Amino acid sequence: MxxxxxxxxxxxxxxxxxxxxxxxxxxxxxxxxxxxxxxxSGIQSTTTxxxxxxxxxxxxxxxxxxxxxxxxxxxxxxxxxTADLSDEDDDVNNLEIDSNNEIPTRYSLALHSTTPLLIRILVPLLLLGSHGMFIYGQFEPMWQLNLDTNITDIWFNATTTMTQKAFDQLHKPHEIHIDYHENRVVETFTYGDAINKLWVAAGLPSKTGTRISAVLLILFSGIWPHLKLFVLHLYWWIPRFEKERTTCFFWLSSLGKWSLADVFVVCIMIGVLNLDLVLDPESIKAGLLGELPMAVSYVKKNYTPEKLCETFIHKHCDSKPKFLEKLECKACTTFVNYMYNDPEFMHKEGKNILKGIHTSGSGDGTLRIVGLSGIYLFCVAVLLSLVMGVWIDYYDHKARVYNADKRRSLALSSSSMDGADMMESGQNKSIGEKVRSCCDDMKLLSARLQGSFFSGFSYILLIIFTGGTATIVYHAITEDTMERVVKGAIAKLAHEILDVSWYKPYSLWSLVKVTGAAGGADNLLMSTVAVFLVFGPAVRNGLLIITQIIPMTASAHLFFANTIRALGAFCAWEVFVVAGFMVMLQMPSITNTIIERSECKEVEDDGKCLDVEYNFTKEIWMVVVGGFFLVFASFVTTRIAFSALNPYHDGDLGGPYCCCSCSSLSCKxxxxxxxxxxxxxxxxxxxxxxxxxxxxxxxxxxxxxxxxxxxxxxxx
Incomplete structure (x- = not known):
């Protein structure tokens, strides 16, 4: 008892x-x-x-x-x-410590002893610079839509008697030379213009989806970037509790990539609105020979004989011409009426006339989205913001490790062993060296959690799950998950006469290549897409497999766990999917107004000259599911590592953190x-x-x- x-x-x-x-x-x-x-003790030993x-x-x-x-x-x-101290006390003392002045309970990360003076000054300057670049990008033009036509030295020469006679009736020389160049800016867009087009939703029957997208664009690319930078700046300077600050940085790192929504929208549009038409006169002649009845029918619907002759001979044939002009118009309209109404012309004589035309030269037409300074600086601001988040999180981790070593050193120095005992047992070494050296053995990650849920068969299932995720991630990157569909009168004629198809499937990897096809500053956008959609997820998945199946030291496991967590800020498949839906809703209001001609009604029932659509294919599930599985596998693996290694010596499992860790932030x-x-x-x-x-x-x-x-x- x-x-x-x-x-x-x-x-x-x-x-x-x-x-x-x-x-x-x-x-x-x-x-x-x-x-x-x-x-x-006052208790005498009974033995010597x-x-x-x-x-x-x-x-x-x-x-x-x-x-x-x-x-x-x-x-x-x-x-x-202690937790309820006023902010006034925080301003006086940036380190709030216990009664014996041993270890701070809350402190300013910027003023912590582990933060160098240069970093203390550089971080605020870079954060303010990010604010400035965000503001510039939100008000300056981000991109423009260009329509370029270049026809260089194209010749149409009449080489047969029948062809020369037809040229004479149209009052055209036997040698026709065309050299034409036009570079037209269809429209220039700012951040506000994109929001306005989504809100107005011109040409769409329903405005609900586009207006939701407009609100999301305001939140993700308008408000959130500045809010994130403000909170980073705030928690860099003010004294706060350790876990409260780490909680804040965890969620800022997880949600910071949503600032990329507008960048992804522009990158997708650069890849999709990228139409090229090669104007080869020999191909045009071959197409007309095969589709001459259709071509004549199209011309007949849109041009009367008088209107067509006025275009060719530059005379006013549809009004009361002068005597000499009347003779010229009469000869032209007679030939055009014969071409319109005689079936033999379309099947025999018309084809012989075309065969007698010798062609040479070349030309091309392009419709392309071009990035401007606004989107480039906005992209730099997003990248700098994300890098700053990871950088500040590193110094937070460094400060917490320093404090943890100090806590352990204090606890050991206050034990029952005197100084001589500590010297003999080797405890005169720094506590950080002792902690790291005692775990410096090669083990599987599961071996560091003996007896836990993930130390046996469940860990094998985790490895299999991560391997399956790697397969899905690979196919999500390389398989076609998107498509461009081009409709309208121009697309129909280009396909039927020139055998040109503008349909194009896209994978994440092919989207990366087409984004930087123009070179120059677009390489910045290409690199951004490559990091967040290809290399970030692929590298993170690879590190997961290495961490799970290769024996390594405790310090290596901790390094890989922290790296996997940091890479989460550079994997943005969920942001890309949301940006893709925004492009789907925004594209019709942009492309429907590029070319507007009444003649298009005769070719296409809806009267649209050009209509470009961007759609997800059914394979997009690999991006959605693969992204979710990657997040889950990363969460479980880092959770195991932090549980086993306890890097801060306080039971911190590395997040995600709930409101239990941030009551001072007025959480429930x-x-x-x-x-x-x-x-x-x-x-x-x-x-x-x-x-x-x-x-x-x-x-x-x-x-x-x-x-x-x-x-x-x-x-x-």
């Missing part, structure tokens, strides 16, 4: 030695909380032999019981009062209870439960495990 009571008191003692982080997730450590005073290690341990425990215990309620009240408090037990410098994971009975059982089990582990470590 006495031994049982003593054990119970020891458990109460260990239970009282914990960090009361509350919902702020901050550790406050005082030397006095762990200092053990060596006293004479040297006391064993177990006797020393029991002796230390007996004297520990004489130390006054701090009630948990008082500790919790003390921590709550979770219905959970958090406790951490510190013993021998090792902080055990959090204990959560909604039931007081469960908590009491868990507390007893936890303190018992801590006691047994520390006994074993001391004996060793």
């Amino acid at each position: 006495v031994e049982s009571a003593e054990t119970k008191e020891q458990q109460q003692l260990i239970s009282g030695l914990f960090f009361s982080a509350g919902n702020d997730g901050v550790d406050t450590i005082s030397k006095s909380s762990f200092r053990t005073k060596k006293k004479e 032999e040297e006391p064993s290690n177990r006797d020393i341990l029991e002796d230390d425990k007996q004297h520990d019981l004489e130390e006054p215990l701090i009630p948990p309620s008082e500790t919790e009240d003390k921590e709550v009062s 408090r979770c219905n959970c209870r958090r406790r951490r037990v510190e013993e021998g410098g090792e902080v055990l994971p959090l204990v959560m439960s909604d039931s007081p009975e469960d908590n009491s059982e868990q507390d007893a089990l936890l303190t018992s495990e801590v006691q047994q582990e520390n006994e074993q470590e001391t004996l060793e």
Whole structure:
């Protein structure tokens, strides 16, 4: 009974030695909380032999019981009062520390000792520069639609008598030379113009989808970039709790890539609105020979004989011409009427006339989206913003590791061992070196979580799942998941006469290549698409496989886990899918007004001259599912690594963080209870439960495990 009571008191003692982080997730450590005073026990040994290690341990425990215990309620009240300090106190002291001036409970990341002076100054300047580039990109022209026609030295020479006679009736020379160049800007777009076109939705029966897209574009590319930079700047300077800051950076990194929505919209349109028409006169002649009845029918529907002759001979044949003009118009209209109404012409004489024309030269026409300075600077601002998020997150990680090493050093230096014992046992080394050296063994990641859910068969399933995800990711990158469909009168004539088809499928990889086809500054857009749609997901998936199946040291596992987390900011398939839907809704209002001619009604029933559509194919599921699977596999793998390695020595599993970690941000408090037990410098994971009975059982089990582990470590 006495031994049982003593054990119970020891458990109460260990239970009282914990960090009361509350919902702020901050550790406050005082030397006095762990200092053990060596006293004479007053109990004489019954033997003259040297006391064993177990006797020393029991002796230390007996004297520990004489130390006054701090009630948990008082500790919790003390921590709550610390968390509720006013902002005025923060301004006076950027480091809020415990009563013994040992370790800060909240601090300014910019002013932390691990942040160099150059970085402290450079980060705000780069954040302000990103703000400026975002503003420039949102107000300056982002892109324009160009229609270029270049016809160089095309000749039509009449070489037969029948052909020469037809040219004479049309008052055309026997040698016709055409040299024509036109570069026309169809329309220039700003960020506001894109939103306006989506909101107005001209030519679309329903405006609901386009207006939702307009609102999303305002949020993703208008408000969110500046809000993210503001929060980054705020949490860089102001003193905040560790987990609160890390929570903020986690969500900023996860959501920061949504600023790319407008960049992806422009990149998709550069790839889709990229139509080329080669004007080869010999191909045109061959097409007319095969489709002469259709071509004559089209001309007949749109031009009367008088109107057509007026175009050829430049005389006013449809009004009252002068005497000489009347003779010329009469000869021309007679020939045109014969061409319109005599079936023999279209099947015999007309073809002979075409065969007697010798052609040479070449030409081309292009319809292309061209990026402007607005989208280029906007793209640079997005990339800089994302890189700054990862960079600041690195210094947050560095500060937390520094504080964690300091906590462990304090805990070990406050143990029952005196200075000589520490020197003999090698504890004079830096605590960071000891922590890293003791784990410097080659293991599989699953071996670092023995007895957990992911240490056996479940880990094998995780590897299989990641391998299947890699297969889906590969096909999502290389298979065609998008398509361009071109309709309208021009597309129909080009297909029937010139045998030209503007239909084109796209994969993510082919979209990368076509985005940078024009060269120059478009290479920046091409590189952005390549990083976020191809290399980012592929590299992240590859690192997942390496981390899971290759034995490595603990430091290597931690490096890969942090790299996988950081790469999440550079995988943006979900943003691309949303941007694709925006392009689908925006494209009709842009292309319907490029060329407007009444003659198009005679060829196409809807009267559209040119209509370009962008659609997802059924294979887009690979992008959606592959992206989701990649996020899930990354989450599980990094969770395992952080659980096993505990890099901050506070049970932090590396996110995602819920509101339990950010109560000071006015989040709703979770219905959970958090406790951490510190013993021998090792902080055990959090204990959560909604039931007081469960908590009491868990507390007893936890303190018992801590006691047994520390006994074993001391004996060793």
